[in-house]
């Protein structure tokens with residue numbers, strides 16, 4: 164199978180981390196990106212979004228698109244280790260928190276913090292740090308406090324296992340780190356501790372290493388605003 168999509172996309176990252184947890188083999192094409200689509204990408208995903216997955220790399224008309232669909236497919240393909248709780252309530256919570264991360268968290272981090280820095284640098288302009296700081300405050304008004312309350316003093320978001328909910332949240336928060344921000348420990352200690360717990364996992368650590376290499380190869384100088 165072949166996974167397509169730029170490595171800094173938090174949705175691509177989700178799929179990469181799930182595949183790594185499950186030790187799945189796949190080809191990877193990092194080229195399709197909102198900054199430049201590859202020819203024929205529309206035939207793979209008419210919504211023009213990454214990630215896309217081709218179970219058969221030679222058949223571009225039979226794709227599985229959307230990170231949630233891809234991750235659920237990986238779970239069926241390789242059930243161990245399970246990344247979706249079997250308990251009904253924990254399963255429901257995992258899907259809800261995955262959805263919250265993929266929609267509102269993604270939108271706020273992506274549009275308000277990541278893009279003002281990264282897309283400006285990619286366009287050869289100065290990073291809009293003030294814009295990103297304002298964006299970060301909007302993110303801190305509702306969603307980060309909600310996630311802080313949801314994780315509380317538990318290790319993981321849904322039940323007592325590492326799950327798709329943890330991967331989805333961490334995949335988005337990684338985009339803060341990529342552009343010099345972080346979940347501040349003094350304001351959101353439980354969420355920060357959860358993030359630190361997540362990045363200890365080899366699947367996530369490897370993904371961060373790959374992302375950082377990609378940024379340093381691009382030659383972008385990222386100012387650290389929150390450590």
Ligand SMILES: N[C@@H](CCC(=O)N[C@@H](CS)C(=O)NCC(=O)O)C(=O)O
Nearest residue numbers: 172173174197212213214229230231
């Ligand atoms: N719900 C989708 C969202 C995918 C998504 O929005 N990906 C972004 C990249 S991070 C994208 O392709 N955006 C297209 C664009 O901005 O034109 C998923 O989970 O895969």
